Amino acid sequence: MLTPLFYHLALLxxxxxxxxxxxxxxQHFAVEDIFKAKKTIIEKIEGIGDARxxxxxxxxxxxxxxxxxxxxxxxxxxxxxxxxENYPQRLLKFHDSPTVLYYKGDADLNHxxxxxxxxxxxxxxxxxxxxxxxxxxxxxxxxHIISGMAAGIDAIAHRSSIAHKAPTVGVxxxxxxxxxxxxxxxxxxxxxxxxxxxxxxxxxxxxxxxxNFPRRNRIVAxxxxxxxxxETSERGGSMITAQLAMQYxxxxxxxxxxxxxxxxxxxxxxxxNGSAKLLQHADDILYSLGWKSxxxxxxxxxxxxxxxxxLELTADEKKIVDLLNNHNSIHIDEITALSTxxxxxxxxxxxxxxxxxxxxxLPGKMYxxx
Numbered sequence: 001m002l003t004p005l006f007y008h009l010a011l012l013x014x015x016x017x018x019x020x021x022x023x024x025x026x027q028h029f030a031v032e033d034i035f036k037a038k039k040t041i042i043e044k045i046e047g048i049g050d051a052r053x054x055x056x057x058x059x060x061x062x063x064x065x066x067x068x069x070x071x072x073x074x075x076x077x078x079x080x081x082x083x084x085e086n087y088p089q090r091l092l093k094f095h096d097s098p099t100v101l102y103y104k105g106d107a108d109l110n111h112x113x114x115x116x117x118x119x120x121x122x123x124x125x126x127x128x129x130x131x132x133x134x135x136x137x138x139x140x141x142x143x144h145i146i147s148g149m150a151a152g153i154d155a156i157a158h159r160s161s162i163a164h165k166a167p168t169v170g171v172x173x174x175x176x177x178x179x180x181x182x183x184x185x186x187x188x189x190x191x192x193x194x195x196x197x198x199x200x201x202x203x204x205x206x207x208x209x210x211x212n213f214p215r216r217n218r219i220v221a222x223x224x225x226x227x228x229x230x231e232t233s234e235r236g237g238s239m240i241t242a243q244l245a246m247q248y249x250x251x252x253x254x255x256x257x258x259x260x261x262x263x264x265x266x267x268x269x270x271x272x273n274g275s276a277k278l279l280q281h282a283d284d285i286l287y288s289l290g291w292k293s294x295x296x297x298x299x300x301x302x303x304x305x306x307x308x309x310x311l312e313l314t315a316d317e318k319k320i321v322d323l324l325n326n327h328n329s330i331h332i333d334e335i336t337a338l339s340t341x342x343x344x345x346x347x348x349x350x351x352x353x354x355x356x357x358x359x360x361x362l363p364g365k366m367y368x369x370x
Contacts, residue, residue, distance in 0.1 A: 005079055006065055007031040008100050008202070014059045017050045019201075020100045024048060035059070046359070062239060071204045077176055078103045086110070088223045089270045094248060097222060098201040102176055105197025107167040109223060115171075116146040116220050116245075119153025119240045119255075120228030120263050127263065130223055130255055131156045132229070135327060137282035139166035141291065143347040146171065146224045148216055149188070150237075151181055153230045158187060160198070168196040169223075173216035175204040199223075204325040217241040218248075224249040227287055228279060232266035237325075239266050239290060251288055253279040256337050264337075280334075281327045316341055316349040318359075324359065329368040 008293045011022050016063050034042075034056065043053035072079055073307035080087040080101040088109040098328045103109070115138055119127060131153055135145055147154040149170035156205040161168035170191055170251035174179070176198060179185045188198060201219065202212065221227050227304070233236035242285055245252045254276035257264025270276035277288060286292035299343050313321060319339050324330060335346060350367070353359035 002032070004031050005100075006069065009068055009079075010035070010059070010062060010065045010241055011056075012060065012100060013061060013064060013203070014052075017054045017119055018096075019098050021048060021052060023095070025101070026099070053220050063088070068203055069247050072102070073178065075176065076104070082150055087237055090114075090224075091219070091222045094123065094222055096216075096218065098219070101219075102203070103197060103199050103203050104176055105192050105199075106195045107169050107197040109146045109169065109197070109199070111145040111167070113141070113145050114146050114224045115285065116224035116227040116241070117153065117157040117230065118147055118150075118217075118220065118227065120232050120236055120238065121150055121152035122263070123152045123156070123231050124257075124261070124263055124333075125255070126331050127255070127284075128156055129154055129331050129366055130334070131230050132160045132281055133366070134279075135160035135166070137328065139164035141250040141286060143291075144169060146211075146220055146243075147180070148173070148220050148303060149184055150197070151184075152237075154189060155184060158191060158196075161193050162190055164221060165194070167194070170196070170198050171216050171223075172198060172200040172202070173212040174200065174208040175202045175206040176200055176207075177204040182244050195333045214240050214244075215235060217245045219222045221245040221248055221250055224250065229254045229267055229270065229276065231255065231257065231263040233262050234265045236266050239270075242266075242270055242276065246335070251285075253288075255279045256334070258333065259338055261314060277346060277363040280338075282328075292339065313350070314349065316345050320346070320349050320353065321358065324367065324369045327368070329362055332365045332367065335367070 010019060011034060020203050024045055027036055028045055039053045039057050042048055042056060043050045080103055082099045106157055109222050144167040145166060149172055158168045158170060159330055178288045179188045198257055221244040225248055227241060229238050229242050242252055252275060254267035254270045256271055257280055258265060271278050321336060323335060323338055357370055359367050361367055
């Protein structure tokens with residue numbers, strides 16, 4: 001006996017029918033009745049029309065669906081219909097959300113705290129350091145990290161999650177029969193081994209075609225409570241994710257960088273035009289989403305900075321100390337971007353603060369207050 005899942009999968013393989021049209025049809029028919037309905041009835045549904053109705057009536061590749069069901073069973077894939085309780089409920093708010101997802105893993109897709117972290121494939125050391133520090137802090141707050149399994153910042157976010165024992169979900173732009181890029185095969189296995197998951201809307205044998213990546217990105221943004229852009233050019237793929245996050249009314253954060261750095265132009269633009277909040281540390285996200293009260297934190301910071309402020313600091317030194325008071329640690333490039341001081345002034349001030357035992361240098365050109 002053919003199941004509703006069989007017909008859901010078949011419907012999405014019909015040319016000209018995507019998630020939006022599938023939902024329109026499902027408002028009028030039980031899924032198993034769509035292929036039996038008369039064309040004259042189907043074409044009258046608003047948003048369907050003659051061409052799509054004809055495409056449904058002409059569809060005959062049901063053997064492909066049988067093959068997919070065998071793949072699902074063999075590799076213990078979990079198909080998630082949009083009516084299932086395990087389907088990511090955050091996605092149901094959006095008209096273009098998939099009617100079927102394929103999932104492998106143990107991470108709860110409906111975990112109460114999901115943050116997406118994406119960025120450039122050709123990241124800087126600054127981007128790496130900030131991503132690793134951010135994930136470490138978010139992992140301590142029982143937050144799941146969502147990303148797109150791409151090279152660069154995505155992979156760093158996934159690996160940092162694994163290192164700090166936080167479940168992470170990789171959203172794919174292809175079927176679960178492959179991993180792209182292929183060098184991330186070991187990463188995918190590690191994600192599954194450590195309680196994370198791999199998620200896609202694409203059937204097996206689907207290739208990582210260029211037009212699949214924006215579709216992947218909407219899931220990354222849609223299942224997350226906020227999206228963080230670490231580094232991106234003005235035309236980088238992460239800008240698509242940023243646009244989708246804004247479209248979905250999700251909070252958006254971006255890491256500032258040097259105005260001369262191509263990798264930071266997209267982030268700086270998002271901050272400048274008010275689309276994204278400036279990201280300095282994990283607390284910016286936690287406070288903004290209401291996941292952390294800043295009352296105790298403010299009191300602790302006041303106590304922590306009392307001693308440094310009692311010292312006689314120069315104007316430049318005070319400016320740097322003020323920055324460090326708002327960070328657990330900070331990269332030298334971020335100090336340059338946020339302080340507006342010249343490199344020579346920063347170097348002199350940092351040396352003086354180190355000699356006064358106020359600032360402690362860390363690996364990777366990171367700094368924090370002693």
